[in-house]
Amino acid sequence: MSNPILPKSNASRRRRLLVLVILVLVNLSVIAYLILRRTPEPVVAVDQDLKEIPAVNILADTGANKPLATLIGKVILVQFVNPDVQSQLDSVSQMLTKFGADIWFVLITRDAHVLRERLPALSNNVIVVQQDFTQLKRIFNVPDCCERRFVFNEAGKLSYNDYYYEADLTARINVLLHRQLPPLSDAVLQTLSQLPGTAFDSLRQRAQHTKSGKAAVAVFTSVCTSCQSGELVQVLNQYVVKRPDIRFIALLPVDYTNVDVENFKSNLQVKFQVEKADSAFSREFSKLVSTYGQNRLNGILLLIDRDSVSVVENSDEVDPKLAKL
Amino acid sequence: MRPASYNACFLFAFAVLSVTAACAERSKSASTKAKPHFPELTIKQKLQAESAGGSQSLRPSRLLENRGNAEFALPTALTYANNGDLYILDNNGHAVHRWSGGETKANVFLMQHVGALNFPYAGQIANQRLYISDNDGIKVFSTKGEFERLIRVYFGVFSFAITDKETFLISPLIRKPEAQSPLIVELDSHGKLIRGFGRRPNTHESLDAQAFLSVEKNQLFVAFKYRPVVEVYDIASGRLSRTIDVSHSIFPQLAAQMSAGSEGSERGRLPRYLAGIKVIDGRIFLCLYLPKPEIWEMRDDGQRLRQFQVECPSSALDIFGFDVRARGNSVTIALGLIDPALSPSVAEITTNLS
Numbered sequence: 001m002s003n004p005i006l007p008k009s010n011a012s013r014r015r016r017l018l019v020l021v022i023l024v025l026v027n028l029s030v031i032a033y034l035i036l037r038r039t040p041e042p043v044v045a046v047d048q049d050l051k052e053i054p055a056v057n058i059l060a061d062t063g064a065n066k067p068l069a070t071l072i073g074k075v076i077l078v079q080f081v082n083p084d085v086q087s088q089l090d091s092v093s094q095m096l097t098k099f100g101a102d103i104w105f106v107l108i109t110r111d112a113h114v115l116r117e118r119l120p121a122l123s124n125n126v127i128v129v130q131q132d133f134t135q136l137k138r139i140f141n142v143p144d145c146c147e148r149r150f151v152f153n154e155a156g157k158l159s160y161n162d163y164y165y166e167a168d169l170t171a172r173i174n175v176l177l178h179r180q181l182p183p184l185s186d187a188v189l190q191t192l193s194q195l196p197g198t199a200f201d202s203l204r205q206r207a208q209h210t211k212s213g214k215a216a217v218a219v220f221t222s223v224c225t226s227c228q229s230g231e232l233v234q235v236l237n238q239y240v241v242k243r244p245d246i247r248f249i250a251l252l253p254v255d256y257t258n259v260d261v262e263n264f265k266s267n268l269q270v271k272f273q274v275e276k277a278d279s280a281f282s283r284e285f286s287k288l289v290s291t292y293g294q295n296r297l298n299g300i301l302l303l304i305d306r307d308s309v310s311v312v313e314n315s316d317e318v319d320p321k322l323a324k325l
Numbered sequence: 326m327r328p329a330s331y332n333a334c335f336l337f338a339f340a341v342l343s344v345t346a347a348c349a350e351r352s353k354s355a356s357t358k359a360k361p362h363f364p365e366l367t368i369k370q371k372l373q374a375e376s377a378g379g380s381q382s383l384r385p386s387r388l389l390e391n392r393g394n395a396e397f398a399l400p401t402a403l404t405y406a407n408n409g410d411l412y413i414l415d416n417n418g419h420a421v422h423r424w425s426g427g428e429t430k431a432n433v434f435l436m437q438h439v440g441a442l443n444f445p446y447a448g449q450i451a452n453q454r455l456y457i458s459d460n461d462g463i464k465v466f467s468t469k470g471e472f473e474r475l476i477r478v479y480f481g482v483f484s485f486a487i488t489d490k491e492t493f494l495i496s497p498l499i500r501k502p503e504a505q506s507p508l509i510v511e512l513d514s515h516g517k518l519i520r521g522f523g524r525r526p527n528t529h530e531s532l533d534a535q536a537f538l539s540v541e542k543n544q545l546f547v548a549f550k551y552r553p554v555v556e557v558y559d560i561a562s563g564r565l566s567r568t569i570d571v572s573h574s575i576f577p578q579l580a581a582q583m584s585a586g587s588e589g590s591e592r593g594r595l596p597r598y599l600a601g602i603k604v605i606d607g608r609i610f611l612c613l614y615l616p617k618p619e620i621w622e623m624r625d626d627g628q629r630l631r632q633f634q635v636e637c638p639s640s641a642l643d644i645f646g647f648d649v650r651a652r653g654n655s656v657t658i659a660l661g662l663i664d665p666a667l668s669p670s671v672a673e674i675t676t677n678l679s
Contacts, residue, residue, distance in 0.1 A: 143668070145667045145669050
């Protein structure tokens, strides 16, 4: 009887050896995968008080993998965007139009496809990120409910963050870009000088013909008792009594109706004159708002003393400057 | 053992090691997650757990969960229509969602570009119209969602109610209130001030003047967010007719423990007591600001008839809305909740009148 076992045993050993080699290779591959798998994950400690751009990698929807830190050198606007919220999309569009390629935009969203559909033709300085959305929210300390925006300066330090409460970030980004904007008061005065025949010009001329030649004109884009604008109305009401030599005037937006003006007078118990701005003034004032921001322009106080006009930009300056007028 | 068995063992051991490593990694990652610190919630949870209880617990009959059957950004109020539709105001989303009776999902009813909503904050339905206060004033929409008009009121609106004479009663937010600033202002249907009434405390950064309002017949019920008190005013005269103290067993300890805390701002130290009020057919429904929200049903003289807790999926860090709708002998209650992960949800509870 022939013994077929010996040659079969050799073949079997070779097969076993081959299987073993394959399994070792598979294991090594698995180990390599598990090690490499870790690197692109944006795992960093969560900092409740984020102070600088986090050291994380982001994977753009284009497939490009980039550490956020490589964007340092330009101003970086990181926006968590809900593509279903029109105001958030508008905010992105507005910033893209104003700042073009000057800054990096990192738009983090849970649906990059919908975002790109609603914001077509995004330029190369806009990075759209969907990958690791939840983890990125955690890293930036953004709660489940809402979206936030973060502005980092050229050195990667956090300059500003909010929940989209401030409609317009233009003024803040202008400062970071070191854009050589004239001081606000100069810009306002220059605008006024180019507006002969408008509501403000008429007010100035009327003030010049009063005995003291003094007037204080508050220009509003909106007024509310829970805002600084409402507080300014209270201050001016007090000054009407204290300084009868000064003519106090509030200038409301051109699109306010007569009922709006009447409500303003009655609800805030306004003791001074109220007028509506005309179209030309409103148009130029809107340009200033879009450059310097609504926060700095709403409730700006213009002091007229005969031929001269000065600007009170800050609420802290209202008392001392009115006292000096 | 055969080599294949060795390898199987090796693979098994390796798999165990991998899983362990992955778990360790996950655990490490989780450990880096900063735990949000909500002192008020922690104190209230402890006190509520220690309290004798005795309240009945009711489970929601319907639930809206964010990223589930609703898409909220940051809701701040809700209100029922007569037909049972629930309208939820999404402040950061500049939208209004409608949750119709029988529907499992809420749908966006108004978006910013339709009615130019600008951070909607409070809402009411009256006279077949939806009234929404936002940063521009009070906006009026038809129940089909058509924008009708903007009423510029110039008052920051914490909450408001509409009388049968179509006047607005408002709990105003005033940045720097004066001694004569009223607790409540009444405006005509065009938004012009008619009068102010009620004594405004003007302490604690004016927080303790913030109140939820409900009108029934000729009475205005004022439930204070930061005071365990309901004031009842005669609308015709504007006079305070009575005060109802809301004496929950944990409230005295809550105030003491919160004021003892050294951290946080004034806002952080002042406990929130009441989260909403609705008066229907002489019954007051009051929502207490607790991690397990508690609802009291009272007679309009303040006598408590019944109290129950709402079984929510997680503790309520915030209660953003409360409304009640009666139908025959049963009532449906809607509660807007924010959990400690700041995720919003809306719970609806149906129960019989006591």
